[in-house]
Amino acid sequence: MRSICIIIFCVASLVVQSSNKPNIVLILIDDLGLTDLQAFGGEINTPNMDALAAEGMIFSNYHTTPECAPSRAMLLTGMDNHNTGIPMIPEVLPWKYRDTPGYEGYLREDALTLAEILKPAGYRTYMTGKWHLGFGGQETAALPYNRGFDKTFILDATGGNNFNHHSYLAYYLESPWFKNGEETELPEGFYSSEYFVDQMIAFMEEDSDQDTPFFSYLSFQAQHIPLQAPPEFINKYLTTYTAGWDVLREQRKQQAVAKGIFPPDKDIVDSLSQFDSWAEVGKEEKKMLVKSMAVFAGMLDAMDYHIGRFITYLKEEGLYDNTIFIVTADNGPEGNDPYDHQAWRDWFETTIYDRDYETLGDHDSYVFIGTEFAQATASPSHLFKFHMSEGGLRVPLIISGPGVSVGKNHNFAFVTDIAATISDIIYDAIDERIIGKSLKSALAGSTAKTYADSEPVGLEVTGNSALFKGDFKIVRNRPPNGTNNWELFDLSKDPGETLNLAEAMPEKLQELIEDYEVYVEQNGVIDLPADYNWAEEMTVNTIKRNYLPIIWRGILIVGIIIFAAVAVFLMRRQRNKT
Numbered sequence: 046m047r048s049i050c051i052i053i054f055c056v057a058s059l060v061v062q063s064s065n066k067p068n069i070v071l072i073l074i075d076d077l078g079l080t081d082l083q084a085f086g087g088e089i090n091t092p093n094m095d096a097l098a099a100e101g102m103i104f105s106n107y108h109t110t111p112e113c114a115p116s117r118a119m120l121l122t123g124m125d126n127h128n129t130g131i132p133m134i135p136e137v138l139p140w141k142y143r144d145t146p147g148y149e150g151y152l153r154e155d156a157l158t159l160a161e162i163l164k165p166a167g168y169r170t171y172m173t174g175k176w177h178l179g180f181g182g183q184e185t186a187a188l189p190y191n192r193g194f195d196k197t198f199i200l201d202a203t204g205g206n207n208f209n210h211h212s213y214l215a216y217y218l219e220s221p222w223f224k225n226g227e228e229t230e231l232p233e234g235f236y237s238s239e240y241f242v243d244q245m246i247a248f249m250e251e252d253s254d255q256d257t258p259f260f261s262y263l264s265f266q267a268q269h270i271p272l273q274a275p276p277e278f279i280n281k282y283l284t285t286y287t288a289g290w291d292v293l294r295e296q297r298k299q300q301a302v303a304k305g306i307f308p309p310d311k312d313i314v315d316s317l318s319q320f321d322s323w324a325e326v327g328k329e330e331k332k333m334l335v336k337s338m339a340v341f342a343g344m345l346d347a348m349d350y351h352i353g354r355f356i357t358y359l360k361e362e363g364l365y366d367n368t369i370f371i372v373t374a375d376n377g378p379e380g381n382d383p384y385d386h387q388a389w390r391d392w393f394e395t396t397i398y399d400r401d402y403e404t405l406g407d408h409d410s411y412v413f414i415g416t417e418f419a420q421a422t423a424s425p426s427h428l429f430k431f432h433m434s435e436g437g438l439r440v441p442l443i444i445s446g447p448g449v450s451v452g453k454n455h456n457f458a459f460v461t462d463i464a465a466t467i468s469d470i471i472y473d474a475i476d477e478r479i480i481g482k483s484l485k486s487a488l489a490g491s492t493a494k495t496y497a498d499s500e501p502v503g504l505e506v507t508g509n510s511a512l513f514k515g516d517f518k519i520v521r522n523r524p525p526n527g528t529n530n531w532e533l534f535d536l537s538k539d540p541g542e543t544l545n546l547a548e549a550m551p552e553k554l555q556e557l558i559e560d561y562e563v564y565v566e567q568n569g570v571i572d573l574p575a576d577y578n579w580a581e582e583m584t585v586n587t588i589k590r591n592y593l594p595i596i597w598r599g600i601l602i603v604g605i606i607i608f609a610a611v612a613v614f615l616m617r618r619q620r621n622k623t
Contacts, residue, residue, distance in 0.1 A: 066166060066258045066471055067447050068368040070359075071159070071463075072352065073120070073262070074345075075113060075175065075204070075269040076430055077374035077440055078422035079306070081345060085441050086300035086307075086424075088285065089342045093353035094443065097370050101445020102488055103453045105306045108513070109376055109460040110506050111430055111437035113203060114177045116375040116460055117264075121178075122156045123464030123479030126506065127568040129156040130187075133507040134203055135180050136216050136586060137579040147569050151184035152192065157478065159464055160193030160260060166471050167257045171248045172197045173241040174264030175204070181590070182221035182228070190226035194262070196248040198224045198241070204269040207237040207344075208408030213271050215392040216587045236275065237266040238348040242355045253362075263355070267348040268341060270379055271398070272412035278343035278350070279336075279406045286338040289323025289331075290421040297424035305453055307425045313541035314427040316420045316436075333402060334415065340406035341414050341422075369446030369470070371463060377437045380419030380429035383411075388584050427542050432527070433504065433511040433520045435542055450490035457513060458484060458495060459502055501557070503564030508573035512561045518542075519557040529575070531558060 072094075080086035084098035085105075110116040114134045115126035126132050130153035142148040152158075160170040172189045176199040179187040189197045204213045205220030210231055212220050222229050232240070245261055252259075286293060294317060301307040326334070359365040383389040398411040406412055414422070419429045423436035430437055442458065444466075461481030468475050469483035482495045496502065498515030505511075510521045516537035523529050533546040533554045547554050564570070 066168075068258050068359075068364055069163070069168075069260045069467060070355075070368055070370045071120075071260070071262045072370065072372045073117070073174070073264045074348070074372070074374045075264075075266055076376060076379045077268055077345075078378040078419075078424070078429075078436075079426055079439050079441060080297040080301050080424055081268070081378070081422055082441050084304065084443070086297050086302075086304050088296070088300075090281065090346045091349040093349050093356055094372055097356075097372060097445045098443045099451070101370070101443060101449045101451060103306075104442035104444070104458050104484075104487075105453055105455050107373065107440065107442035107458040107460075108438040109374065109440055110504060111376050111432055111509065112506050113175075113269075113375045115506050117175075117177055118152060118156065119460045120373075120375070120463055121158045121160075121262075122152075123461045123468070123476075123481045124156055125461070125480055125503075125568045127570055129153055131178060132505075132571075134177075136203055136214075137507060137582045138586070139573075139577070139582055140586065140589060142571060145569070145571065148571065149180075151180040151187040152178040154186070157476070158189070158192045158194075159467060160189070160262070162193075162464070162468060162476070163260050163471065164193055169249075169252055169255060169257055169259040170194045170196075170262075171245060171259065172199060172262040172264065173244045173248075174199060174237075174262075175266055175269075176201045176223075176264070177203055181217060182223060185226065188223055188226055189262075190223070196225060196251070198222075198229070198244045198248075199264075200266065204266060204271075206271060206408065207266055207273040208235060211397060213411070214583075215388065216583060216590060218591055236347075238344075238351045241265060242351040245355060246358050249358075249362075258367075259364075263352075265348050267344045268378070270381075270383070270413045271410065272337065272340045272344050272406065272414070273408065273410060274340055274343035274347045274406050276406070278347040279339050280343075281346065282339035282342040283336065285342060286335045286418075287331075289326070290417040291317055291323050293418070294421040294424040297421065301425055307540065311538075311540055312543045313425040314543050316423075316427050317417060320417050320420075333400075333405070334418065336402060336405050337412050337414050338418055340410075340412045341418075343406065367447055369444065369449065372441065372443040373463070374440040377426070377429045377432075377440060378419040378422045379413065380416045380423075381413070381431070382415050383413060386580050388580070425541055428522070428526060431507070431509070432522050433506075433509045434522065435536075435540070438504075438511070444484070444488060449488045452490065454484075454487045454492070456487065456492070456494050456496075457502075458487075459513075462495065501560035501564065503561050503568075505565070505568075505570045507579060508577055510561065512557050512564065514557055514560060517553060517557060519554065519561065533557065 082091045084095045112134050114131045118129035118131035127147040130149035135150040138150050172194045179201045182201040201221045210219050302309045423429045426435035428434035428436040465475045465479045465481035466484040469485050501514040503512045508523050512519050518534050519531050521531050534542045
């Protein structure tokens with residue numbers, strides 16, 4: 046099937062003159078809140094991404110999935126996550142489902158990547174950074190080097206240390222790094238954001254004699270935990286967050302209004318009311334939290350700086366003016382507190398990591414911002430990563446380059462639209478596998494809706510569900526931050542999701558639920574049991590991944606020894622009889 050699809054693209058490419066096609070740079074940021082970038086209302090220094098925003102189109106109503114791997118699969122293929130083999134992050138996927146089509150835990154062969162789509166049009170294809178679609182490196186056929194990318198340097202995990210090979214959770218004994226499909230070591234002086242750009246430039250320099258367009262996929266580890274950054278970036282923000290999360294959430298909302306990202310007359314959920322106020326937090330805990338946010342800000346600042354180096358390289362090589370830039374994120378900010386999980390606490394004690402204030406953010410430091418600050422960085426939205434509320438799904442999208450108008454588009458857009466748009470720009474056609482809609486008209490300045498009011502867009506990840514249709518959205522989050530019951534919102538009047546209309550509009554609720562049931566049937570969605578717990582599943586999967594093979598090898602060795610001993614005994618017994 047994959048070969049047939051590639052042949053179709055090859056035929057289509059016969060009418061494509063590669064020399065006239067734009068270069069494409071896809072920049073993916075990990076765990077980014079809607080208002081983390083200054084162009085969207087943030088306080089962190091991001092001048093290079095802001096410059097791209099000023100030169101292009103800002104999409105204020107773009108939605109992705111609430112988890113990294115499903116988002117990456119959908120971004121690169123334009124397909125629903127359940128048809129790519131990545132229905133959820135593989136680390137929490139129940140192994141009993143892995144024989145179910147669409148639940149393999151790695152990128153399926155028939156889910157063509159953007160690299161595979163673009164190569165028939167003459168594109169050179171490169172990737173550096175986080176992949177997370179090859180089952181932790183165990184499914185080598187699903188690594189990017191085998192999925193259309195000419196040259197790659199990648200991490201095939203949900204995250205990792207930004208300075209060395211150490212894993213950030215027990216599931217991986219070490220972070221699985223690969224260069225051009227082969228396991229590799231990290232160089233001396235490695236820092237993820239810096240080296241990803243260095244390696245991307247090196248790949249392009251190796252092919253500088255080729256007069257063909259390129260597709261560069263820069264997939265950063267920033268802002269995934271553990272948050273880490275060089276001290277010169279962290280030190281800029283040591284006093285920025287002393288006012289606390291209450292103030293930050295409100296400041297972000299006001300700046301989002303000022304930037305035209307959020308309407309001025311709409312309310313937001315008082316999402317922090319269930320937690321302690323900043324005034325109730327102890328002095329020492331405040332000190333750690335403020336510096337943790339400084340590390341978060343420094344990490345984003347550092348990433349933007351290195352993006353700037355890549356932009357400078359493209360300008361110096363005369364490539365910038367014919368390059369389309371796409372900047373977005375895989376999901377909202379990380380609100381998980383690892384200390385809430387006993388398994389993580391036990392693992393942490395066995396590692397090189399520490400939580401020392403003075404060295405917070407360095408190569409041995411394990412930093413996260415916690416639930417309250419994550420909710421603040423998701424402002425003006427409710428909740429954060431792993432949830433189907435707007436804080437988990439609504440993230441920045443910037444597209445700039447040749448043929449792209451300058452402005453803001455406030456219409457609904459979805460993660461699968463990226464592949465559709467690129468395909469449309471290059472081929473003037475969209476492959477039938479791609480479920481997204483092209484944003485080409487929006488990039489030209491059209492304010493018409495990309496999706497008709499009658500077109501539903503469904504989404505399910507790890508038991509949490511949502512469906513968008515026209516102005517309306519239904520959402521169902523599992524506990525502890527949800528009730529597993531459907532809620533209904535009119536996002537045109539209530540983008541902050543403050544008023545649940547489920548009881549007031551039962552017919553509309555039922556209409557969208559029926560649309561969701563069709564989505565489930567069409568995409569083979571498995572309804573996870575009520576007692577499913579992602580943390581428990583990860584613990585089980587960690588044992589299966591790291592220790593079960595050792596146990597089986599031990600059993601095999603013992604079995605061989607016993608078999609050999611029995612064989613020797615029987616041979617001697619037979620010899621004695623004769």
